[in-house]
Amino acid sequence: MTESAKPKMKVSETEVAVEITNMAKWYGEFNVLKDINFKVMKGERIVIAGPSGSGKSTLIRCINRLEEHQQGHIVVNGIELTNDLKKIDEVRREVGMVFQHFNLFPHLTIMQNLTLAPIWVRKIPKAEAEETAMHYLERVKIPEQADKYPGQLSGGQQQRVAIARSLCMNPEIMLFDEPTSALDPEMIKEVLDVMVKLAEDGMTMLCVTHEMGFARQVANRVMFMDQGQIIEQNDPENFFDNPQHERTKLFLSQILH
Amino acid sequence: MSEEKVGSVAYVRKEIVKDLPPPPSTTGVIGWLRTNLFSSFGNIILTAIALYIVYSLASLVYEFAFANAIWEGTEGKDCRVPDAGACWPYIANRFNFFIYGFYPSEEYWRPNLVFAIGAVLLVALATPKIPGKMISGILFLFVFPVVTFFLLYGAGFTGLAEVPTEKWGGLMLTLVVATTGIVASFPLGVLLALGRRSNMPLVRSVCVVFIELWRGVPLITVLFMASVMLPLFLPAGTNFDKLVRALVGVTLFTAAYTAEVVRGGLQAIPKGQYEAADALGLNYVKATSLIILPQALKMVIPGIVNNSIGLFKDTTLVSIVGLFDLLGAVKAGTTTSTWSAPTVPVTGFFFAAIVFWIFTFTMSRYSQYMEKRLDTGHKN
Ligand SMILES: Nc1ncnc2c1ncn2[C@@H]1O[C@H](COP(=O)(O)OP(=O)(O)O)[C@@H](O)[C@H]1O
Ligand SMILES: [Mg+2]
Numbered sequence: 001m002t003e004s005a006k007p008k009m010k011v012s013e014t015e016v017a018v019e020i021t022n023m024a025k026w027y028g029e030f031n032v033l034k035d036i037n038f039k040v041m042k043g044e045r046i047v048i049a050g051p052s053g054s055g056k057s058t059l060i061r062c063i064n065r066l067e068e069h070q071q072g073h074i075v076v077n078g079i080e081l082t083n084d085l086k087k088i089d090e091v092r093r094e095v096g097m098v099f100q101h102f103n104l105f106p107h108l109t110i111m112q113n114l115t116l117a118p119i120w121v122r123k124i125p126k127a128e129a130e131e132t133a134m135h136y137l138e139r140v141k142i143p144e145q146a147d148k149y150p151g152q153l154s155g156g157q158q159q160r161v162a163i164a165r166s167l168c169m170n171p172e173i174m175l176f177d178e179p180t181s182a183l184d185p186e187m188i189k190e191v192l193d194v195m196v197k198l199a200e201d202g203m204t205m206l207c208v209t210h211e212m213g214f215a216r217q218v219a220n221r222v223m224f225m226d227q228g229q230i231i232e233q234n235d236p237e238n239f240f241d242n243p244q245h246e247r248t249k250l251f252l253s254q255i256l257h
Numbered sequence: 258m259s260e261e262k263v264g265s266v267a268y269v270r271k272e273i274v275k276d277l278p279p280p281p282s283t284t285g286v287i288g289w290l291r292t293n294l295f296s297s298f299g300n301i302i303l304t305a306i307a308l309y310i311v312y313s314l315a316s317l318v319y320e321f322a323f324a325n326a327i328w329e330g331t332e333g334k335d336c337r338v339p340d341a342g343a344c345w346p347y348i349a350n351r352f353n354f355f356i357y358g359f360y361p362s363e364e365y366w367r368p369n370l371v372f373a374i375g376a377v378l379l380v381a382l383a384t385p386k387i388p389g390k391m392i393s394g395i396l397f398l399f400v401f402p403v404v405t406f407f408l409l410y411g412a413g414f415t416g417l418a419e420v421p422t423e424k425w426g427g428l429m430l431t432l433v434v435a436t437t438g439i440v441a442s443f444p445l446g447v448l449l450a451l452g453r454r455s456n457m458p459l460v461r462s463v464c465v466v467f468i469e470l471w472r473g474v475p476l477i478t479v480l481f482m483a484s485v486m487l488p489l490f491l492p493a494g495t496n497f498d499k500l501v502r503a504l505v506g507v508t509l510f511t512a513a514y515t516a517e518v519v520r521g522g523l524q525a526i527p528k529g530q531y532e533a534a535d536a537l538g539l540n541y542v543k544a545t546s547l548i549i550l551p552q553a554l555k556m557v558i559p560g561i562v563n564n565s566i567g568l569f570k571d572t573t574l575v576s577i578v579g580l581f582d583l584l585g586a587v588k589a590g591t592t593t594s595t596w597s598a599p600t601v602p603v604t605g606f607f608f609a610a611i612v613f614w615i616f617t618f619t620m621s622r623y624s625q626y627m628e629k630r631l632d633t634g635h636k637n
Contacts, residue, residue: 066532092538103533107552117537149633
C-alpha cells in the first residue's frame with residue numbers, strides 16, 4: 001500500500017501543522033529529548049513508536065505545552081510556544097489530547113464533560129455546545145450514555161468519550177498518548193475504529209501507539225524513537241517491511257513476534 | 258482440543274442455569290443476626306457483654322431523666338429530695354436565659370426572627386429538591402449575616418433599640434459564633450490550601466506560615482490573645498467589640514484547620530485531572546473552580562464536618578473572654594441561691610449536652626447523606 005492507495009486522506013502540500021526544530025528537553029540533569037527535528041503538514045497522520053521510556057509521551061506533551069522544552073523551537077499552527085501564557089492557551093484551544101487513562105472528569109456527567117470547555121473556554125452558548133456534544137457522541141457511537149457518569153462506563157466507552165470531548169473543541173490537531181494501552185483487548189477495536197474514522201475525515205493526528213495494524217492502515221509516516229531521539233522515520237510499508245536501524249529491527253521483532 | 262475429543266465429551270450443558278436467590282440463612286434478620294452477632298462462641302460473648310453495657314447505661318439515663326426526675330417546682334428546694342433525678346423545673350425556669358442570655362425579653366422576637374430566617378435558608382440550601390441554590394446561597398452567605406447583625410444589634414437606621422453584644426448570650430451566642438466561624442473560615446481555608454500548593458514561592462510561604470502559626474496555638478490562647486493582648490497592640494482609643502474579636506480569632510483559627518483538610522483533598526486529585534483541564538485550555542481559575550475543587554471538596558466533606566463539629570463544641574471556650582454562650586449560661590445559673598440543689602448542675606449540663614448533641618449529630622448525618630448523594634460511582 002502506498003500513499004496513493006489512501007486517497008481519502010489528503011495531506012496539505014503547503015500548510016504546516018507542527019514544526020519542531022533543534023528541540024531538546026531535560027528533567028533536571030537527565031536529557032530526555034535530544035535534537036528533535038520534524039515537520040507535520042496539515043492532514044498528516046503520524047504514528048510514534050519506540051520502547052518504553054524513550055520519550056514519546058514527553059515529546060507529544062511538549063506540543064501542547066504540558067511539558068516545557070528548554071531548547072529549540074516548537075511552532076504549532078503558526079504559533080511559537082514560549083512562556084507567553086496567551087500563546088499557550090491559543091495553542092491548547094487548537095490542539096486536542098487523548099490520554100492513556102482517559103482523564104475524564106469523574107464528578108461531571110458525560111454531557112458536562114463534553115460541554116465544559118466549549119462553554120467556558122470557547123464561550124459557546126450551552127444549548128449549542130450540547131448539540132455539538134450530541135453530534136460527537138453519536139460519532140463515537142454512545143449517544144445513549146450522555147447523562148451517565150464516567151465511573152459507570154467501560155474503559156472503551158470512556159476513551160471514546162475522551163476523544164469526543166477533545167473533538168468538541170473543534171481542534172485542528174489531535175494528540176494521542178497510547179490511547180488503547182489501558183484497555184481490555186476486546187475494547188481496543190472500538191477505540192481504534194473511532195480513530196480511523198477521524199483520520200479519514202482529514203484530522204491531523206500524532207499518535208503514540210503500539211497498534212501496528214492501525215499504523216499500517218492509517219499512518220502516512222511512522223517515527224521511531226529511542227533514548228530521546230527520533231532514530232528512524234518512514235512510510236509504514238517501508239518502516240515495517242524494511243527497517244533500517246538495528247534498534248528498529250529489534251523493536252519490531254519484539255512487538256511483532 | 259481435537260475433533261474426536263469434543264465428540265466424546267459426555268456432558269454438555271444445554272441451557273444456562275438461571276440465577277437462584279441466595280440461601281435464606283444468609284439474608285434477612287436471622288441471617289444478619291447470625292453473621293454479625295452470633296457467628297462464633299467469642300462473638301456471642303462479646304454480643305452479650307455489649308448488650309449488658311448498653312442496657313445498664315440506658316437504664317441509668319432513663320432513671321435520671323424520667324423515672325426519678327422532678328417535674329414540678331419553683332426553686333432549688335423542690336429538687337432537694339433523696340435520690341432525685343433531673344431537676345427539670347430549673348431548665349424550664351431558666352430556659353430563656355439559656356437561649357438568649359441577657360438579651361432583653363421584650364426584644365426576644367428579634368433573635369427569634371433571625372433563627373427563623375436562618376432555618377428557612379438552611380433548609381432551602383440543604384434540601385436538594387428545592388431549586389434556586391444560587392439565590393439561597395447568596396442570601397445565606399452575604400445577606401443573612403448583615404440582616405442578623407442589624408436585627409440583633411439594632412440602633413442606627415433600624416429604629417430598633419440598641420442591644421450591645423455584652424447582652425447577647427446563650428444558645429443564640431453559641432450559634433452566632435459557630436455559624437460565623439464555620440461559614441467565614443471556609444473560603445479562607447480553601448484559599449490558604451490553594452496558596453500552600455501554589456507555584457509562587459512568596460504566596461506559598463505566607464500561607465505555610467499562617468497555617469502553621471494558627472494550628473500551633475490552642476484556641477483558648479487565641480481567644481485570650483484576641484481579647485486581652487490585641488487591645489495592647491492597637492492604638493489607644495480604638496475599641497474593638499469583644500464579640501468581634503472572638504469571631505475573628507475563631508475564624509482564623511478554624512481556617513487554618515480547614516486549609517489542611519482541603520489540602521489533603523487537593524493532593525488526592527490525580528495529576529491527569531490537571532493535565533486534562535490544561536489540555537482543554539482551561540486556565541488556572543477555571544480548572545481549579547470547575548474541575549479540581551469540586552472533586553477535592555467532595556472528598557473532604559467528612560473532614561470539614563469533623564472540623565465544624567469540633568468548632569461548634571469549642572465555641573464554649575468563648576466564656577474564657579467573658580462571653581456567655583450556652584454552656585456559660587447554664588453554668589452561671591447553677592450558682593444562684595434560688596436554684597441550689599445537688600442535681601441542678603448535673604441537670605444543666607445534661608441539658609447543654611443534649612442541645613449540643615442535637616446540633617452536631619444533625620451535621621454529621623447531613624454530611625453522610627451528602628457524601629452518598631455526591632457519589633458518582635468513581636472510585637480511585
Ligand atoms: N516528570 C518527570 N521527571 C523526571 N523524569 C521523567 C518525568 N517524566 C518522565 N521522565 C523520564 O523521562 C523518560 C521518558 O519518559 P516518557 O516520555 O514518559 O517515555 P515513553 O512515553 O516513551 O514511555 C523516562 O525515562 C522517564 O522516566
Ligand atoms: Mg508514555
